[in-house]
Amino acid sequence: MTGSTDRFADDPAFAVHEGGKLSVQTKGAITSIADLALTYTPGVARVSSAIAAEPELARRYTWAPRVVAVVSDGTAVLGLGDIGPAAALPVMEGKACLFREFGGLDSVPVVLSTTDPDEVVAAVRAIAPSFGGINLEDISAPRCFEIEARLKEALQIPVMHDDQHGTAIVVLAALRNAATVTGRTLGDLRVVVSGAGAAGVACTKILLEAGIGEIAVADSQGLLHAGREGLTGTKQWLVEHTNPTGRTGSMADALSGADVYLGLSGGSVPEEAIAAMAPGCIVFSLANPTPEVDPQMAAKYAAVVATGRSDLPNQINNVLAFPGVFRGAIDAGATAITEGMKLAAATAIAGVVGEDLTPECIVPSPLDRRVAEAVAAAVADAARAEGVVRG
Known part of the structure; x- marks a missing residue:
């Protein structure tokens, strides 16, 4: 031995x-x-x-x-x-x-x-x-x-x-700040999500809740749209709630003119697809350890680039969310974690960045001890406001 x-x-x-x-x-x-x-x-x-x-x-x-x-x-x-x-x-x-x-x-x-x-x-x-x-x-x-x-x-x-909701909370926080730093709001953004697994579905749902402008989701067979057959119940839900203009074709096709690429699936995205995105676009390439979009290449076209890696700026790390979410829920005596509590967590994470907001700093450091405290307080307040606490 x-x-x-x-x-x-x-x-x-x-x-x-x-x-x-x-x-x-x-x-x-x-x-x-x-x-x-x-x-x-x-x-x-x-x-x-x-x-x-x-x-x-x-x-x-x-x-x-x-x-x-x-x-x-x-x-x-x-x-x-x-x-x-x-x-x-x-x-x-x-x-x-x-x-x-x-x-x-x-x-x-x-x-x-x-x-x-x-x-x-x-x-x-x-x-x-x-x-x-x-x-x-x-x-x-x-x-x-x-x-x-x-x-x-x-x-x-x-x-x-x-894997669903921690990722979604941090993505929403980061995208709020990315929109702000590029002079836009969430409602201005057209988003293409690559991946209809756990993280892709949860991110899509929280972005819809937060008032995203337009969002479409692609799986390995291309964009989810009305008329596609053989879909799971979850993918059918996505068909019914996303892609309002009925886009078809590949994920790369949908990136033409898009404001945001949100990668949650692995694989790779060709440079020409990123180059075809809107000016001042936002690229969140979160596959780990190898992002779907090479960050150096993405920086040639995108105003903001985020990854899941700790050795690059703008790391989308779930540790920004889950400790504070559970701490706040438990402190409040909550019986559940609601959509409102998740939205409150995302707002709190985004707020910690404050005056430090730049294209290279749209989320706090995972080691920033202020984050969990801010998230816990926001989540506890949301739980009480929604009445999901023990008497």
């Missing part, structure tokens, strides 16, 4: 992950019999009996309300694909680290050895009493839509599939 692990000795990533990245620590020391009796039996029996009689007391006398479950089946891990639950666990541990570091929330990674939606939903429902929120992660489309919808209906705690 030693020989098999020595080959990783020079890679610092393996050193960080060795033995896992998480631990559980007690809040109080146990140094006496009295401490033991209060922490465990017999003292704990009094607390458990009180909760059994009044279940709402669990919100005060257990850690559950402030702990998030990070749940995955490992079928759509960013940049890696369907790698299974064991290989996905380091990613979920990393997500838990970010919850603690940026949101001040404890979280527990939970990977499931099933890809059946019924079994995933049943498993999460079964463990839900131990948690105050459910962060679904790296679950492939279209199953992720069904799983999230069913869990949101079944549970009275915040549930969010971050």
Whole structure:
């Protein structure tokens, strides 16, 4: 075994992950019999009996309300694909680290050895009493839509599939600021979305909610439009709510004269398609690690370029959203995460940039500690305003 692990000795990533990245620590020391009796039996029996009689007391006398479950089946891990639950666990541990570091929330990674939606939903429902929120992660489309919808209906705690909504929140924040810095509003923009998976669908929905001017979505077969056959229920919804002028053809065809390219699908986009976009266009090329549009090439034509990479300006990083979203929802005692709460989160992220707004700075740094605080406050206020909080 030693020989098999020595080959990783020079890679610092393996050193960080060795033995896992998480631990559980007690809040109080146990140094006496009295401490033991209060922490465990017999003292704990009094607390458990009180909760059994009044279940709402669990919100005060257990850690559950402030702990998030990070749940995955490992079928759509960013940049890696369907790698299974064991290989996905380091990613979920990393997500838990970010919850603690940026949101001040404890979280527990939970990977499931099933890809059946019924079994995933049943498993999460079964463990839900131990948690105050459910962060679904790296679950492939279209199953992720069904799983999230069913869990949101079944549970009275915040549930969010971050690959959908975390991405959408940050994209909206970035696009608001990109529009501003180029002298436009969201309502002025014609957007072409490349990708009808989890992120593409969620980004499209939040942009529609925010009042985007016009938006069309393309999958691997071209633009979604009325008359296309063999569409899933989700893609049919997109047909009914996007592409109002009935454009057909390829994604590259649709980019002619477009204001915004939003890439969420991988692959590559030819230079001539970007060159054909409107003057002062905006290119969000978010495939990771290799953007669909080469950033240097895009900069020849676009006023603003964003990617998913940390080594380039304008990184669209979900860490700007999810810690604050869950923190705000939990602080408010929210029973769900609503569209209004997501819109509030996006506005808060965009606002943190403030006077620093430039074409190379349309979103805050992922390390900016002001972001989670601003997002949490905005989300909590939105939850209270919408009345989705416990009395």
